[in-house]
Amino acid sequence: MLPLVKPYIAPRDEMMPAIEKILYSGYIAEGEAVYSFEDEFAKYIGNPNVLMLSSGTAALHIALLLLNVGPGDEVISTPMTAEPTNTTIALTGAKIVWADVDVNTGLLDPKSVREKITEKTKAIMLVHYAGMVCDMDEFNKISEEFNIPVIEDTAHAFGSKYNGKIVGSNSRFTCYSFQAIKQMTTVDGGAIAFRDEADVAAARRLRWFGLDKKVSRMENDITRAGYKYGMNNVTATIGSVQLAHFPEVIGRYISNGKYYDEALKGIPGVTMVPYYKNTEPSYWLYTMKVENRDGFMKMMEENGILASPLHHRSDTHSVFAESRCDLPQMDKFYSEFVHIPCGWWVSDEDRERVTQAIKKGW
Numbered sequence: 290m291l292p293l294v295k296p297y298i299a300p301r302d303e304m305m306p307a308i309e310k311i312l313y314s315g316y317i318a319e320g321e322a323v324y325s326f327e328d329e330f331a332k333y334i335g336n337p338n339v340l341m342l343s344s345g346t347a348a349l350h351i352a353l354l355l356l357n358v359g360p361g362d363e364v365i366s367t368p369m370t371a372e373p374t375n376t377t378i379a380l381t382g383a384k385i386v387w388a389d390v391d392v393n394t395g396l397l398d399p400k401s402v403r404e405k406i407t408e409k410t411k412a413i414m415l416v417h418y419a420g421m422v423c424d425m426d427e428f429n430k431i432s433e434e435f436n437i438p439v440i441e442d443t444a445h446a447f448g449s450k451y452n453g454k455i456v457g458s459n460s461r462f463t464c465y466s467f468q469a470i471k472q473m474t475t476v477d478g479g480a481i482a483f484r485d486e487a488d489v490a491a492a493r494r495l496r497w498f499g500l501d502k503k504v505s506r507m508e509n510d511i512t513r514a515g516y517k518y519g520m521n522n523v524t525a526t527i528g529s530v531q532l533a534h535f536p537e538v539i540g541r542y543i544s545n546g547k548y549y550d551e552a553l554k555g556i557p558g559v560t561m562v563p564y565y566k567n568t569e570p571s572y573w574l575y576t577m578k579v580e581n582r583d584g585f586m587k588m589m590e591e592n593g594i595l596a597s598p599l600h601h602r603s604d605t606h607s608v609f610a611e612s613r614c615d616l617p618q619m620d621k622f623y624s625e626f627v628h629i630p631c632g633w634w635v636s637d638e639d640r641e642r643v644t645q646a647i648k649k650g651w
């Protein structure tokens with residue numbers, strides 16, 4: 290069965306010696322390997338203000354903590370995402386306010402976000418779902434006009450671009466995940482990138498109990514309790530090896546995605562998803578809308594190809610009950626969208642086979 294997600298691990302003859310070296314180096318906690326990985330990653334995304342973390346969830350939490358989001362506040366978010374986007378907001382005690390999605394893309398609709406802003410809105414959480422980038426031209430305007438910071442959850446979209454630049458320096462916070470099934474994995478891990486250098490020092494303390502690692506323990510004074518959210522030298526070493534291969538890996542996602550963009554056009558029963566102005570997706574999951582989705586998935590399975598919506602909308606979970614509201618465009622998108630395999634493991638023959646199967650109908 291051609292899978293929808295599959296971890297890429299760099300060649301054994303590069304990865305194993307690097308892991309062995311760091312494991313027996315005598316220093317496996319946060320240290321030089323983490324700081325080198327931060328530098329390499331910063332160079333790759335073109336933003337020097339980067340901190341490595343233990344997960345993408347930690348990155349989201351740190352962004353919310355830096356904004357002092359808490360009880361009585363509201364955060365506008367999307368139900369069309371993986372659960373951690375929204376469980377993390379819930380952890381702060383703030384109320385999630387759902388905005389509706391654009392029925393064409395499944396990404397947050399700027400018009401709906403505008404309507405949901407109140408004086409309690411502390412942040413707008415955007416998710417570049419499945420590797421597609423939100424309508425950033427519009428969200429930049431909204432952020433400026435209302436003076437509300439944007440957090441970009443780019444867990445699905447490492448390698449996607451806005452205005453020709455890798456997503457990671459547009460909004461005040463950009464949060465990455467290196468969890469097992471994302472485009473680049475460090476087994477588990479994450480990162481946060483800041484637009485403003487001023488945010489880095491406070492975030493660095495929050496990732497390590499509130500302590501400043503640059504100052505000796507005796508001279509440290511914790512003014513705000515932090516978390517245990519740092520990365521360690523072992524996963525950072527894995528990350529450095531992975532990152533060296535990332536351009537070729539993400540190149541394959543993008544090449545497959547662009548192939549489908551052309552090959553699937555005009556097939557009866559398929560509706561293509563458009564991309565917003567000045568954005569380039571990284572195609573973590575190829576997304577489209579189909580008629581008779583159950584029939585489509587069954588046909589694909591019979592052809593040995595996994596096709597699935599993969600995600601469960603967040604707003605129907607009991608924990609978010611107080612946020613329930615009508616989201617008609619979400620209802621429509623959610624009943625029609627599906628993902629097909631698009632990643633680095635999908636060969637030229639595979640993508641042709643996928644296209645042929647869809648062309649035959651279901």
Ligand SMILES: *Cc1c(COP(=O)(O)O)cnc(C)c1O
Binds near residue numbers: 416465
């Ligand atoms: C994976 C994921 C996260 C969380 O990342 P972890 O590294 O697993 O904590 C957050 N948001 C989205 C959209 C994700 O897919």
